[in-house]
Amino acid sequence: MKRVCVNCGSSPGFNHVYAEAARKLGRTLAGQCLELVYGGAEVGLMGEVANAILQAGGTAIGVIPQFLVDKVSHRGLSRLHIVSTMHERKQMMLDLSDAFVALPGGFGTLEEVAELLTWAQLGFHKKPVGLMNVSGYFDPFLSFLNRAVTEGFIKQEHRDMLFVSEDPEDLLKRFGSYAAPKVEKWIGVGKG
Secondary structure, eight states: OOEEEEEOOSSOOSSHHHHHHHHHHHHHHHHTTOEEEEOOBSSHHHHHHHHHHHHTTOOEEEEEEHHHHHHHBOTTOSEEEEESSHHHHHHHHHHHOSEEEEOSOSHHHHHHHHHHHHHHHTTSOOOOEEEEOGGGTTHHHHHHHHHHHHTTSSOHHHHTTEEEESOHHHHHHHHTTOOOOOSOSOSSTTOO
Protein backbone atom coordinates (compact mmCIF):
# COMPACT_ATOMS: atom_id res chain seq x y z
CA MET A 1 0.00 0.00 0.00
CA LYS A 2 1.47 3.33 -1.10
CA ARG A 3 -1.43 5.78 -1.36
CA VAL A 4 -4.63 6.21 0.64
CA CYS A 5 -7.56 8.19 -0.71
CA VAL A 6 -9.47 10.18 1.90
CA ASN A 7 -13.06 11.19 1.29
CA CYS A 8 -14.43 13.77 3.71
CA GLY A 9 -16.33 16.99 4.17
CA SER A 10 -15.46 20.25 2.49
CA SER A 11 -16.93 21.75 5.67
CA PRO A 12 -15.35 21.31 9.11
CA GLY A 13 -18.55 20.35 10.93
CA PHE A 14 -19.63 21.98 14.20
CA ASN A 15 -17.73 19.66 16.54
CA HIS A 16 -13.96 20.24 16.84
CA VAL A 17 -13.37 16.46 17.12
CA TYR A 18 -13.85 16.09 13.36
CA ALA A 19 -10.97 18.44 12.49
CA GLU A 20 -8.82 16.79 15.16
CA ALA A 21 -9.53 13.38 13.61
CA ALA A 22 -8.65 14.69 10.13
CA ARG A 23 -5.33 16.04 11.40
CA LYS A 24 -4.61 12.77 13.20
CA LEU A 25 -5.28 10.82 10.00
CA GLY A 26 -2.94 13.12 8.04
CA ARG A 27 -0.14 12.72 10.60
CA THR A 28 -0.69 8.94 10.70
CA LEU A 29 -0.41 8.66 6.91
CA ALA A 30 2.81 10.67 6.94
CA GLY A 31 4.17 8.59 9.82
CA GLN A 32 3.59 5.41 7.83
CA CYS A 33 5.10 6.90 4.65
CA LEU A 34 1.73 6.71 2.90
CA GLU A 35 0.72 9.37 0.40
CA LEU A 36 -2.65 11.14 0.56
CA VAL A 37 -4.97 11.27 -2.44
CA TYR A 38 -8.01 13.48 -1.93
CA GLY A 39 -10.35 15.98 -3.57
CA GLY A 40 -7.84 18.84 -3.72
CA ALA A 41 -9.63 21.45 -1.59
CA GLU A 42 -8.15 23.71 1.07
CA VAL A 43 -11.42 23.99 3.02
CA GLY A 44 -13.13 21.88 5.67
CA LEU A 45 -11.88 18.48 6.74
CA MET A 46 -10.29 18.15 3.31
CA GLY A 47 -7.96 21.03 4.08
CA GLU A 48 -7.26 19.75 7.59
CA VAL A 49 -6.07 16.31 6.46
CA ALA A 50 -3.99 17.78 3.61
CA ASN A 51 -2.34 20.40 5.81
CA ALA A 52 -1.58 17.82 8.51
CA ILE A 53 0.18 15.41 6.17
CA LEU A 54 2.13 18.23 4.52
CA GLN A 55 3.20 19.69 7.89
CA ALA A 56 4.40 16.20 8.89
CA GLY A 57 6.58 16.00 5.77
CA GLY A 58 4.26 13.76 3.75
CA THR A 59 2.83 13.90 0.25
CA ALA A 60 -0.63 15.24 -0.62
CA ILE A 61 -2.05 14.68 -4.11
CA GLY A 62 -5.24 16.53 -5.00
CA VAL A 63 -7.70 15.78 -7.78
CA ILE A 64 -10.17 18.57 -8.49
CA PRO A 65 -12.57 19.44 -11.31
CA GLN A 66 -11.87 22.65 -13.22
CA PHE A 67 -15.04 24.38 -12.00
CA LEU A 68 -13.82 24.19 -8.38
CA VAL A 69 -10.19 25.24 -8.92
CA ASP A 70 -10.67 28.98 -8.34
CA LYS A 71 -13.16 28.45 -5.51
CA VAL A 72 -11.51 25.97 -3.15
CA SER A 73 -8.32 24.38 -4.52
CA HIS A 74 -5.35 23.94 -2.20
CA ARG A 75 -2.35 25.77 -3.69
CA GLY A 76 0.31 24.11 -1.53
CA LEU A 77 -0.08 20.45 -2.48
CA SER A 78 2.65 18.11 -3.65
CA ARG A 79 0.63 17.63 -6.87
CA LEU A 80 -2.75 18.89 -8.07
CA HIS A 81 -4.50 17.14 -10.96
CA ILE A 82 -7.20 19.23 -12.65
CA VAL A 83 -9.90 17.23 -14.44
CA SER A 84 -13.05 18.13 -16.37
CA THR A 85 -15.79 16.37 -14.41
CA MET A 86 -16.65 14.87 -11.04
CA HIS A 87 -16.75 11.45 -12.70
CA GLU A 88 -13.19 11.89 -13.96
CA ARG A 89 -12.17 13.02 -10.47
CA LYS A 90 -13.54 9.87 -8.82
CA GLN A 91 -12.00 7.60 -11.46
CA MET A 92 -8.57 9.22 -11.10
CA MET A 93 -8.76 9.01 -7.30
CA LEU A 94 -9.60 5.30 -7.62
CA ASP A 95 -6.75 4.73 -10.07
CA LEU A 96 -4.18 6.57 -7.93
CA SER A 97 -5.14 4.92 -4.63
CA ASP A 98 -4.54 1.58 -2.94
CA ALA A 99 -7.11 2.03 -0.14
CA PHE A 100 -9.88 4.42 0.94
CA VAL A 101 -10.78 6.08 4.22
CA ALA A 102 -13.81 8.28 4.81
CA LEU A 103 -14.01 10.89 7.52
CA PRO A 104 -17.32 12.61 8.36
CA GLY A 105 -18.89 14.58 5.54
CA GLY A 106 -22.13 15.18 3.69
CA PHE A 107 -23.72 14.12 0.41
CA GLY A 108 -20.42 13.84 -1.48
CA THR A 109 -18.73 11.72 1.16
CA LEU A 110 -21.70 9.37 1.46
CA GLU A 111 -21.95 9.07 -2.32
CA GLU A 112 -18.24 8.33 -2.67
CA VAL A 113 -18.29 5.63 0.02
CA ALA A 114 -21.39 4.00 -1.47
CA GLU A 115 -19.88 4.05 -4.95
CA LEU A 116 -16.58 2.56 -3.77
CA LEU A 117 -18.46 -0.25 -2.01
CA THR A 118 -20.66 -0.83 -5.07
CA TRP A 119 -17.62 -1.01 -7.34
CA ALA A 120 -15.95 -3.45 -4.94
CA GLN A 121 -19.12 -5.54 -4.74
CA LEU A 122 -19.18 -5.75 -8.54
CA GLY A 123 -15.48 -6.62 -8.71
CA PHE A 124 -14.29 -3.37 -10.35
CA HIS A 125 -11.62 -3.07 -7.65
CA LYS A 126 -10.24 -5.15 -4.78
CA LYS A 127 -9.10 -2.28 -2.55
CA PRO A 128 -10.08 -1.87 1.12
CA VAL A 129 -12.58 0.79 2.18
CA GLY A 130 -12.90 2.11 5.73
CA LEU A 131 -14.77 4.65 7.80
CA MET A 132 -13.26 6.69 10.61
CA ASN A 133 -16.36 6.65 12.77
CA VAL A 134 -15.54 9.79 14.77
CA SER A 135 -17.89 10.17 17.76
CA GLY A 136 -20.25 7.63 16.19
CA TYR A 137 -20.88 9.90 13.19
CA PHE A 138 -21.49 6.99 10.81
CA ASP A 139 -23.65 4.91 13.22
CA PRO A 140 -26.92 5.64 11.32
CA PHE A 141 -25.27 4.65 8.03
CA LEU A 142 -23.96 1.44 9.57
CA SER A 143 -27.44 0.69 10.94
CA PHE A 144 -28.82 1.13 7.42
CA LEU A 145 -26.25 -1.30 5.99
CA ASN A 146 -27.02 -3.86 8.71
CA ARG A 147 -30.75 -3.52 7.97
CA ALA A 148 -30.06 -4.01 4.26
CA VAL A 149 -28.36 -7.31 5.12
CA THR A 150 -31.23 -8.54 7.31
CA GLU A 151 -33.76 -7.53 4.63
CA GLY A 152 -31.88 -9.36 1.85
CA PHE A 153 -30.48 -6.43 -0.15
CA ILE A 154 -26.79 -6.82 0.73
CA LYS A 155 -24.91 -10.05 1.39
CA GLN A 156 -23.07 -10.22 4.72
CA GLU A 157 -19.79 -10.81 2.87
CA HIS A 158 -20.25 -7.50 1.06
CA ARG A 159 -21.26 -5.67 4.24
CA ASP A 160 -18.08 -6.99 5.83
CA MET A 161 -15.97 -5.29 3.14
CA LEU A 162 -16.36 -2.01 5.03
CA PHE A 163 -13.86 -1.53 7.86
CA VAL A 164 -14.91 0.74 10.72
CA SER A 165 -12.79 2.29 13.45
CA GLU A 166 -12.28 5.64 15.12
CA ASP A 167 -8.52 5.08 15.06
CA PRO A 168 -6.63 5.59 11.77
CA GLU A 169 -3.77 3.28 12.79
CA ASP A 170 -6.26 0.49 13.45
CA LEU A 171 -7.92 1.00 10.05
CA LEU A 172 -4.61 0.97 8.19
CA LYS A 173 -3.46 -2.14 10.04
CA ARG A 174 -6.69 -3.96 9.20
CA PHE A 175 -6.35 -2.96 5.53
CA GLY A 176 -3.22 -5.13 5.40
CA SER A 177 -5.27 -8.31 5.81
CA TYR A 178 -8.07 -7.39 3.38
CA ALA A 179 -9.12 -9.93 0.78
CA ALA A 180 -12.01 -9.11 -1.51
CA PRO A 181 -15.00 -11.44 -1.14
CA LYS A 182 -15.50 -14.09 -3.80
CA VAL A 183 -19.28 -14.18 -3.87
CA GLU A 184 -21.73 -12.93 -6.46
CA LYS A 185 -23.50 -9.68 -5.75
CA TRP A 186 -26.97 -10.93 -6.60
CA ILE A 187 -29.20 -12.49 -3.96
CA GLY A 188 -31.68 -15.09 -5.16
CA VAL A 189 -30.69 -15.05 -8.85
CA GLY A 190 -31.23 -18.40 -10.47
CA LYS A 191 -33.46 -19.67 -7.69
CA GLY A 192 -36.98 -20.73 -8.65
